[in-house]
Amino acid sequence: MGKSTAAAMFEREGVPVFDADAEVHRLQGPGGALVGAIEARFPGTTGPQGVDRQKLGARVLGNRHELAALEAIIHPAVSRAQRRFLSRHRARDVVVLDIPLLFEKGGFRRVGAVAVVSAPLWIQRRRVLRRPGMSKAKLKAIRALQVPDRVKRARADFVIETGRHKSETHRQIRAITSCFRAR
Secondary structure (H helix, E strand, O other): OOHHHHHHHHHHOOOOEEEHHHHHHHHHOOOOOOHHHHHHHOOOOEEOOEEOHHHHHHHHOOOHHHHHHHHHHHHHHHHHHHHHHHHHOOOOOOOEEEOOOOOOOOHHHHOOOOEEEEOOHHHHHHHHHOOOOOOHHHHHHHHHOOOOHHHHHHHOOEEEEOOOOHHHHHHHHHHHHHHHHHO
């Protein structure tokens, strides 16, 4: 969708951003706090570089029970990191929580407003399929776990269009930031 690009633009506007994906990568990377627990539950999915995301993905994608077991390991740790982030930035008038699956996991109930980053389906597909290890089948399995984009857009307070020129996306982000700072 362009979430990382939008998050970087918020940061350029001076808005602190908590990136849940980056936190997961840190927790699962070399020496990461969750590597041992993930290896214990999913043997053979870690190594010197931390979690092998391809191997772990193959084990959990399409298997709700295994995915739930993985989420039970990851989500509490990410939630703790998010609380620390919010505590550090409690005096700020605006912060951004970049959280995948915000609607799917109920996180939208704990935020003041929701901005959905969205791009046309063909652009989403092109961007995602360029990622290492991504395939059409894997993309289909991931989409099956997600609330459809049209539903997210309808439920959002703000929709940030990323299928346009980056300067237009940045204009939208400056407007949203100004709106919150004016409150």
